[in-house]
Amino acid sequence: MRNLIILFLIFIIPTKxxxxxxxxxxxxxxxxxxxxxxxxxxxxxxKKSFEKTLKKKDIGSEISKxxxxxxxxxxxxxxxxxxxxxxxxxxxHLKPRFEDWNLIKAQALITGKVKNVDDxxxxxxxxxxxxxxxxxxxxxxxxxxxxxxxxGHIITDKVYERLTGEKGYFDTRxxxxxxxxxxxxxxxxxxIMDQDGANNKFLTLGNExxxxxxxxxxxxxxxxLSYFRNLPRVYLLDIETGIQEVVGDFPGMTFAPxxxxxxxxxxxxxxxxxxxxxxxxxxxxxxxxxxxxxxxxDTSPSYSPDGKFICFNSDRSGYQQIYVMKSDGSNVxxxxxxxxxxxxxxxxxxxxxxxxxxxxxxxxxxxxxxxxGSGERLLTENFYQEAPSWSPxxxxxxxxxxxxxxxxxxxxxxxLWSIDLTGYNERLVDTPTDxxxxxxxxxxxx
Amino acid sequence: xxxxxxxxxDQGALMKLNKILKNTFLVLFACLVLSACATSKKSTGQMxxxxxxxxxxxxxxxxGVPDRVFFATNESVLTTASRETLRKQAAWLRKNSDITIVxxxxxxxxxxxxxxxxxxxxxxxxxxxxxxxxGISSNRISVLSxxxxxxxxxxxxxxxxxxxxxxxxxxxx
Numbered sequence: 282m283r284n285l286i287i288l289f290l291i292f293i294i295p296t297k298x299x300x301x302x303x304x305x306x307x308x309x310x311x312x313x314x315x316x317x318x319x320x321x322x323x324x325x326x327x328k329k330s331f332e333k334t335l336k337k338k339d340i341g342s343e344i345s346k347x348x349x350x351x352x353x354x355x356x357x358x359x360x361x362x363x364x365x366x367x368x369x370x371x372x373x374h375l376k377p378r379f380e381d382w383n384l385i386k387a388q389a390l391i392t393g394k395v396k397n398v399d400d401x402x403x404x405x406x407x408x409x410x411x412x413x414x415x416x417x418x419x420x421x422x423x424x425x426x427x428x429x430x431x432x433g434h435i436i437t438d439k440v441y442e443r444l445t446g447e448k449g450y451f452d453t454r455x456x457x458x459x460x461x462x463x464x465x466x467x468x469x470x471x472x473i474m475d476q477d478g479a480n481n482k483f484l485t486l487g488n489e490x491x492x493x494x495x496x497x498x499x500x501x502x503x504x505x506l507s508y509f510r511n512l513p514r515v516y517l518l519d520i521e522t523g524i525q526e527v528v529g530d531f532p533g534m535t536f537a538p539x540x541x542x543x544x545x546x547x548x549x550x551x552x553x554x555x556x557x558x559x560x561x562x563x564x565x566x567x568x569x570x571x572x573x574x575x576x577x578x579d580t581s582p583s584y585s586p587d588g589k590f591i592c593f594n595s596d597r598s599g600y601q602q603i604y605v606m607k608s609d610g611s612n613v614x615x616x617x618x619x620x621x622x623x624x625x626x627x628x629x630x631x632x633x634x635x636x637x638x639x640x641x642x643x644x645x646x647x648x649x650x651x652x653x654g655s656g657e658r659l660l661t662e663n664f665y666q667e668a669p670s671w672s673p674x675x676x677x678x679x680x681x682x683x684x685x686x687x688x689x690x691x692x693x694x695x696x697l698w699s700i701d702l703t704g705y706n707e708r709l710v711d712t713p714t715d716x717x718x719x720x721x722x723x724x725x726x727x
Numbered sequence: 728x729x730x731x732x733x734x735x736x737d738q739g740a741l742m743k744l745n746k747i748l749k750n751t752f753l754v755l756f757a758c759l760v761l762s763a764c765a766t767s768k769k770s771t772g773q774m775x776x777x778x779x780x781x782x783x784x785x786x787x788x789x790x791g792v793p794d795r796v797f798f799a800t801n802e803s804v805l806t807t808a809s810r811e812t813l814r815k816q817a818a819w820l821r822k823n824s825d826i827t828i829v830x831x832x833x834x835x836x837x838x839x840x841x842x843x844x845x846x847x848x849x850x851x852x853x854x855x856x857x858x859x860x861x862g863i864s865s866n867r868i869s870v871l872s873x874x875x876x877x878x879x880x881x882x883x884x885x886x887x888x889x890x891x892x893x894x895x896x897x898x899x900x
Contacts, residue, residue, distance in 0.1 A: 511871060513844070
């Protein structure tokens with residue numbers, strides 16, 4: 282995938298518009314910014330050739346739909362209805378008539394142009410500040426035509442970054458467990474899709490139970506738990522080649538795997554004789570280290586982004602709580618002290634927060650707390666939900682939710698949901714089947 | 728004339744309504760009695776504390792040898808009944824010395840997936856330790872945790888959860 286990465290051709294330095302428009306990212310979706318995404322214009326010849334290769338009638342407007350959906354899902358933008366647009370896309374891209382866009386209350390405008398250059402897809406776009414009547418940025422990419430959705434995601438990332446001051450998270454993928462069948466005999470497969478639900482692909486056939494896939498933050502590797510031959514073990518999977526291998530040689534169940542932030546180690550639990558402890562394995566020299574040594578259950582480990590600390594889940598106090606320790610296993614400190622049980626701690630990519638699952642009085646919550654346990658904030662409450670995973674910019678959490686069955690045990694479903702760090706913008710993430718255990722990739726391109 | 732007819736119809740309808748109401752009350756009353764029975768069965772007949780004591784889901788390794796034991800929420804302590812079941816299993820295993828077993832540990836759906844995998848392993852090991860103290864060699868026993876992945880009852884209620892918190896002894900050969 283990386284070798285397909287888009288070449289930047291032109292790089293016009295953003296003209297200084299000194300932030301006349303600015304998205305207030307601390308307020309969630311209370312006041313999303315009205316933005317107009319003009320369909321990207323395309324000449325007839327390019328249109329015909331891409332229609333043949335990509336089976337899309339108008340690839341320009343398809344790309345703009347990708348951008349529009351991304352902006353809407355973020356909750357920070359309100360893409361305006363195209364039917365209200367007065368100016369033709371090709372002319373708007375050259376020089377917008379700002380009065381027209383002002384009239385429909387657009388504060389920002391995206392225009393663009395698509396062209397077939399030697400059977401490659403060349404896309405340029407501009408972001409305009411409608412109120413100031415100025416261009417804010419302009420970029421162009423050339424790539425293989427099949428990458429057209431990624432072009433839409435990269436454009437969204439650029440626009441998001443320019444308007445919010447934070448990195449985007451749109452050119453990313455989600456790996457998760459696709460589920461089918463009755464609750465008592467659930468069939469589970471690894472699946473991967475773009476962050477917006479497109480390009481869904483199953484990676485295993487469902488012959489064995491698979492759980493908890495997680496991305497390597499630096500490559501296209503995945504670690505997960507498989508019950509292959511009824512031996513639950515942590516596996517490593519290269520999603521480009523499909524090659525997989527068992528991680529380490531443990532005489533028992535290994536589970537709850539995650540990568541270290543540099544992608545060189547896997548941290549996981551190993552259960553033996555009724556006791557689970559945390560171990561790491563170096564993927565280069567295969568050296569295994571025992572990190573915790575306690576007769577309680579120690580599991581769900583997650584590194585801080587600098588790799589210096591590990592948060593994890595332990596019942597050493599009698600019940601599941603969250604602990605933080607140095608990455609060598611020293612200085613273990615309990616950080617969760619609220620009412621209820623705490624599980625699945627995950628360190629934010631920004632480093633300042635830990636997301637978790639909480640069980641209190643029969644309800645499950647997804648929440649965040651500072652890394653010393655202070656400032657606990659519950660974002661959402663439900664019958665059952667767990668396993669938050671951060672977007673690479675530390676802005677959005679994706680998790681899964683299961684429904685309560687009726688008295689006959691019917692009506693079970695598992696779905697992916699996302700929520701903004703502010704607690705706003707809770708959304709169902711569309712998947713072709715039931716789904717659980719989501720993990721968000723890093724940005725595919727930067 | 729017209730009026731009279733209408734009154735007649737009304738009276739007929741009223742009588743019917745009365746009958747319906749009476750019947751409904753009878754049915755309602757019967758329902759109440761039945762559900763009272765059902766709930767009392769739930770609390771006393773099938774669970775003690777929150778440990779399942781019923782036999783709905785239990786299978787038998789041999790005549791009089793139940794295949795599973797049940798646990799309280801978040802616990803891996805063996806109850807008196809569980810120890811009795813495991814002693815029966817141990818006696819049967821001593822008589823059939825060629826048999827090897829897998830102890831499958833399970834949790835209910837009210838916990839995080841990863842913690843429940845560890846909890847299932849802990850429960851199966853509690854059963855294993857007890858069998859070992861009754862003379863069953865550890866190399867005849869392997870342990871497999873399913874966490875909350877393989878419930879026997881798909882219900883979302885305390886009784887269903889109590890059936891799912893279990894360690895099941897399965898013949899491996």
